[in-house]
Structure formats: C-alpha cells, structure tokens
Amino acid sequence: MxxxxxxxxxxxxxxRERQLRDDRTAGVVDGVEQALGDVEVELDQCWxxxxxxxxxxxxxxxxxxxxxxxxAVVEGYWQ
Numbered sequence: 001m002x003x004x005x006x007x008x009x010x011x012x013x014x015x016r017e018r019q020l021r022d023d024r025t026a027g028v029v030d031g032v033e034q035a036l037g038d039v040e041v042e043l044d045q046c047w048x049x050x051x052x053x054x055x056x057x058x059x060x061x062x063x064x065x066x067x068x069x070x071x072a073v074v075e076g077y078w079q
Contacts, residue, residue: 003063006050013043044074 020036045068052066 001049003050003053006046006053010043010046010050013039013046017043041071041075045069045071048074 017036017039020032020039024032024036049066049068053063056063056066
C-alpha cells in the first residue's frame with residue numbers, strides 16, 4: 001500500500017466520520033456509535049501505518065516492510 005493510497009483512505013474515513021457525527025447530531029442513533037468507533041480505530045491504524053512508512057524511509061529502510069498493526073496494539077498506545 002503506497003503513502004498516497006493510505007492518505008486517500010484517511011480522507012475517506014475522515015469524511016465518513018463527519019457524516020456519522022452529523023447523523024448523531026441529527027438524532028440518528030442506530031449503529032452510529034459503533035460505526036464511529038470503528039472508523040476512529042481504522043483511522044488510528046492508517047495514521048500508524050503511514051508513520052511507520054515515513055520512519056522507515058527516513059532511516060533508509062524499505063517502507064514496503066511496514067505493516068498495519070492490530071486495533072489492540074494501536075489503541076493500546078495511550079495506556
């Protein structure tokens with residue numbers, strides 16, 4: 001996955017997040033919270049992957065060797 005494709009996915013997820021937040025504000029509740037949580041986790045995973053790729057490139061390593069980390073790992077950074 002290239003940096004450009006990761007950034008495109010991030011853009012799509014940000015738009016989906018905005019839609020879900022608008023739905024929640026408008027009073028739509030069925031599945032919005034779960035969907036919003038899923039989008040937020042996937043966003044964190046995408047940003048993590050992009051940071052890994054950039055770090056590998058900066059240190060002369062192959063960015064293609066970066067791999068998406070699990071939700072548990074990415075969400076556990078703050079703990």
